[in-house]
Amino acid sequence: MDKLDLNFRHEVGGEKLVIAIAQDHVSSEVLMVAYMNEEALKKTLETGIAHYYSTSRKKLWLKGESSGHTQEVKEVLTDCDEDAVLLKVEQNGGACHEGYYSCFFRKIETDSGELKLVKQKIFEPEQIYGEK
């Protein structure tokens, strides 16, 4: 594959990144948002399994590596200014390490700004990741 001509303009810790949104390819539910560097995007396109760049661990991150909750990538889109990608995926298990299918499981109340749980857990994190 030639060099990917995207705009890796988001910088975290000196790493050049694009924003990466994952969306269920059937229901269109948004599952998570993270970053990718060029290596992560190439790996994703080459393998068909979502790879991100972990800004906390500062390295390539195969989503689901420890949990088995991988994302099979059906399509990758980019936006007008080419600094973000949208992955249409088949999510194995749940996307969220807290036990939810989507990381977006809380609503912000308009009047108070408080957070309110609006989704149900689909697995218990301790059973997947072990006790903390």
Add this chain to the structure above:
Amino acid sequence: MDKLDLNFRHEVGGEKLVIAIAQDHVSSEVLMVAYMNEEALKKTLETGIAHYYSTSRKKLWLKGESSGHTQEVKEVLTDCDEDAVLLKVEQNGGACHEGYYSCFFRKIETDSGELKLVKQKIFEPEQIYGEK
């Protein structure tokens, strides 16, 4: 409203931000991704109209201010680590300044990395924004 207890951890030009994804509240199509500072998020919650933080112009950005293509916000969700928000919106006109309903109008070809147009324009930018 009390101080919003989110993690404005993304820094661009010294401004502390969360990632903000806008999604059609009926079809669930992802429309765009941008950033919000605390002021933009408060304005969005208070007015029910999406406001972002423009990292290029370095100021509050009322989406659709010049085009009329505003976003009426139906719901705001946040993710597990509270550094991103997902807006469920009713999009007036199109979200993309290039004339598309969604900014994600091109697919990345898996084998070549080339970009391929996969959506149709819904308006001509010159007619909305004037000639460049």
